[in-house]
Amino acid sequence: MTSGRTPATTRGRTSVPAAPAPDPAADSLRDPALYLNRELSQLDFNFRVLAQAQDATIPLLERLRFLCISCTNLDEFFEIRAATVRHAQDFEVPLPADGLSPGTVLRRIHERTAELVDAQYACWNEVLRPALADAGVRVLARETWNARQRRWLRACFREEILPVLSPLGLDPSHPFPKILNKSLNLVVVLKGKDAFGRSGHLAIVRAPRSLARIIRLPQRVSGGEHDFVFLSAMLSEFVEDLFPGMKVQGAYQFRVTRNSELILDEDEVENLALALRDELVGRGYLRAMRLEIAADCPEPIVTELLRNFDLPANAVYRINGPVNLNRVIHVYNDVDRPELKFPPFQPRQLPGSDAMFDRIAERDILLHHPFDAFTPVLELLKQAAADPDVLAIKQTLYRTGRDSPIVEHLVQAARNGKDVTVVVELRARFDEEANLGLADRLQDAGVQVVYGVVGYKTHAKMLLVVRREGRRLRRYVHMGTGNYHSGTARAYTDLGLLTADTDISSDVHQIFQQISGLAPATRLKRVLQSPFTMHDGVLSRIRREAQFATAGRPARIIARMNALNEPQVVRALYAASQAGVRIDLIVRGACTLRPGVPGVSDNIRVRSIVGRFLEHSRVYWFANDGAPETWCSSADWLERNLLRRVETCFPILDPAVAARVRAEALETYLADNTGAWELHSDGSYRALAPAEGEAPHSAQASLLASICG
Structure with missing residues (x-):
């Protein structure tokens, strides 16, 4: 290293x-024919991820994980990339280099997505689910439940699930409810009259996010050590318990994916943190982009849902299985079967990391994650926080993860009297809420928190430690390609450099001055x-x-x-x-x-x-x-x-x-x-x-x- x-x-x-x-x-x-469309190219990446799920040489549970990744990626694609194209269509944004109109791109997105969704569910239904069952990991379909399993599941439904459900019958006094982004829902067709004599027609059942989407059956009940059931299957099977006295003629799960891109007019915002908190409240109910629904749902109901969500006919995807297939990742997390997963590995540790300042002063250190441990970065911060000769620490944070040891070291450094400045990027997509909480915690500890630069996300990965050594100050720097996140350092390939080079450290100092102090842009010596x-x-x-x-x-x-x-x-x-x-x-x-x-x-x-x-x-x-x-x-x-x-x-x-x-x-x-x-x-x-x-x-x-x- x-x-x-x-x-x-x-x-x-x-x-x-x-x-x-x-x-x-x-x-x-500049000929548009020389350029591929970014959104379509990004969408195609998920076919390459799905190919990992179809690769028989990869351990079985890892194949399941790749399937879930392709599903989660597709969600995010519609939340961000497809939503961006829809925005371009609405506001006549100039065409990209490929020259394709937003309408054309959206049409091709839906066509290509239909192919991907069919491939995902074929992989699940025809390949992975049977292979998992053969390996003793069963995700049980409703039609396979035996009497004992059914009794336990019904009791679980009545005791743990039904009390938190609030079905809504649709009539003039009960309009169509707001449907949260990516939430699990059922549209239920009813016949008969309720307690007030109202004739049944349609009802909506929303599954709160507090409910687990995958339920594990006890071995004493199911007979198998690793038997699971989707919440959606339980809702569909026992939904009649929600409508006593009425007959359920059909129950169809559905899920809507919405635009999740937050757009703030930062020039008009006096306090970015407060404005972002307000925006996050409504994020889950922004414009709909995609509707997933059970394959057997009658066409009139699908048409009504599309009208309610203001979606075109090609934005609906009929699903042969659970609409929230990515939730089967809980099976991967819950099943302890090492032979069905990649072999564990221990990243290489840096010798002598108990004296990080001496090591970095001696020579540059390259960290290649996940093959090299992330520990040296943590050790540098930990030692800097405790070292009486360290005067200041400056760091950018884009994504850090929950309970990050980095945050603990920064807090401790501030408590030890160091001057600690942290640039927290509040607009890190899908981590906005976590970063707001992180900023509050750092500020409470006495850390100077900077929210970056108006109009420019701070995506740079930099750590600067200023240390007094004899009669001079010396700077120590870490720069990287990835986030300061211990978890992703074991799952992503990234590179990091630890150096005391005077030119690079001077440049990093200048960049921090620009971000936090509104300093003018100066010509840097080494860094672009x-x-x-x-x-x-x-x-x-x-x-x-x-x-x-x-x-x-x-x-x-x-x-x-x-x-x-x-x-x-x-x-x-x-x-x-x-x-x-x-x-x-x-x-x-x-x-x-x-x-x-x-x-x-x-x-x-x-x-x-x-x-x-x-x-x-x-x-x-x-x-x-x-x-x-x-x-x-x-x-x-x-x-x-x-x-x-x-x-x-x-x-x-x-x-x-x-x-x-x-x-x-x-x-x-x-x-x-x-x-x-x-x-x-x-x-x-x-x-x-x-x-x-x-x-x-x-x-x-x-x-x-x-x-x-």
């Missing part, structure tokens, strides 16, 4: 123009920063490689990221390919660039890696005529990251550390032939497999084997 640091006096500074040259791309590179220098810095380096190729020199770019859609970057990559630059892109999710277009992107290859860990690292490598540059970043090559967020891109200066980044984060991924998917020019992905005589190679598996032992 460590490597000797080259003395600062021997390091050459990177030569990059102060401002990029004008975009040399010809008008032909969005929204000021990163966009131009990336373009300059791509164009520099093109210039080398034009001059007949070797030129190459390798870049790894989560997504790519920034049009100027794509055009620069096209122009570099035309100049002869060999370009390899490892893009996990959405990619709007079309590789392999004759005369345009012949020299560009794009691959996506899907495996045990979520690929999250951002690494950019430029050959630079024999003086290669290696960069890690918090930012993808997306418009929002490069132009509308506070992000950082930091150089790996130590040659040995840079070599390790290239080997572990780039080259092994380019050699992957088991978890890699290659993007074709038509936008389709093809799973790669070992060629004849070629040994199989998984980047993640090889890193686990070689680094963790």
Whole structure:
């Protein structure tokens, strides 16, 4: 995890123009036919995730987990990406580089989603559910319940579930109720009269979120150690108990997915935290985007629901199974069957982490998660909080998780008299409420909390410790590609750098000054920063490689990221390919660039890696005529990251550390032939497999084997 640091006096500074040259791309590179649609590309990522659930070489419960991930991803896609397209349609937002109208994109989204949903439920009904049952993990359908199971489930329903339900009959005095985003509901068809003589027709039963969506049956009742039932099945089976004296002619589960993108006019907001609290109250009832309903629901009821939610006919998905299939993840969490899951592993620990300041002062330290433990970052904060020579700590927090040890160390540091400043990004999507609570707790402990910059999410990952050493102050820095979250550090691939480099630490100090003190943007020595220098810095380096190729020199770019859609970057990559630059892109999710277009992107290859860990690292490598540059970043090559967020891109200066980044984060991924998917020019992905005589190679598996032992 460590490597000797080259003395600062021997390091050459990177030569990059102060401002990029004008975009040399010809008008032909703006042709919409050269660009894939971001939303459709992002949607297709979920087919690659679902393929993991269909892969018989993966442990069975892990396949179930991948199925649930594909379902949860689809929820978020409609909450954010599809909702963004609908917003563009309503407000006539300019067309993206691909030239597709919002209406066209929405139509294609619904068509492609129908294919994905059919594949998800086929995987569940025909593959995973039977395979799990064969392995002794049963999710019991209503028609399979025996008498003893039924008795226990009915008693459970009457004692634990019925008391918290409030069915609502629909009539002029009881209009259609508000339906919470992604909540489980039943529409019930009734016949007969109620206690007041009212004729039954339709009723709505909403399942409160306090109820578990998966119920585990006791072994003494079911006979199996791992037997489960969906709450939706219990509601459908025993719903007549809610309507005594009436006959239930049909009960159909449904779920609506709503827009969850919070839009604040920050220029008009005096207190961002208060405004965000108000917005969160209504988030669950924003515009509907999708309706999921039982496959056997009569058409008139579906039509009525679509009218109520103001949805077009193609926004309904008839479901052959539970509408909340992602909730079966509780089976994965509750079943202790190690043979059905990936083998556990212990991340490599950093030797001598009990003296973090000495270790970092000696040499730069690279942490490659999850293969390297996140512990050194926690230890640095813990030791900084207790060290009497530490004067100040500054940190950005985007997502941290509940009960984060990082927060505990920051609180303790403030109580120990350190000057602690934390930039909490309140607008971290779906973590807004948690971050509001985090900010309150830090402020109560005496931490100075900053809510970032108006109009720009603070997505940078930075930690700065200022320590008095003799007669001088020295800064210690951690910068990373991922969040300060101990949980995701074991589930995501990310890179982090611990350094005491004077230039980098000075740059980080300047960025914190900008965020917290409204300081002017100054030219940084080493670090590229969005929204000021990163966009131009990336373009300059791509164009520099093109210039080398034009001059007949070797030129190459390798870049790894989560997504790519920034049009100027794509055009620069096209122009570099035309100049002869060999370009390899490892893009996990959405990619709007079309590789392999004759005369345009012949020299560009794009691959996506899907495996045990979520690929999250951002690494950019430029050959630079024999003086290669290696960069890690918090930012993808997306418009929002490069132009509308506070992000950082930091150089790996130590040659040995840079070599390790290239080997572990780039080259092994380019050699992957088991978890890699290659993007074709038509936008389709093809799973790669070992060629004849070629040994199989998984980047993640090889890193686990070689680094963790």
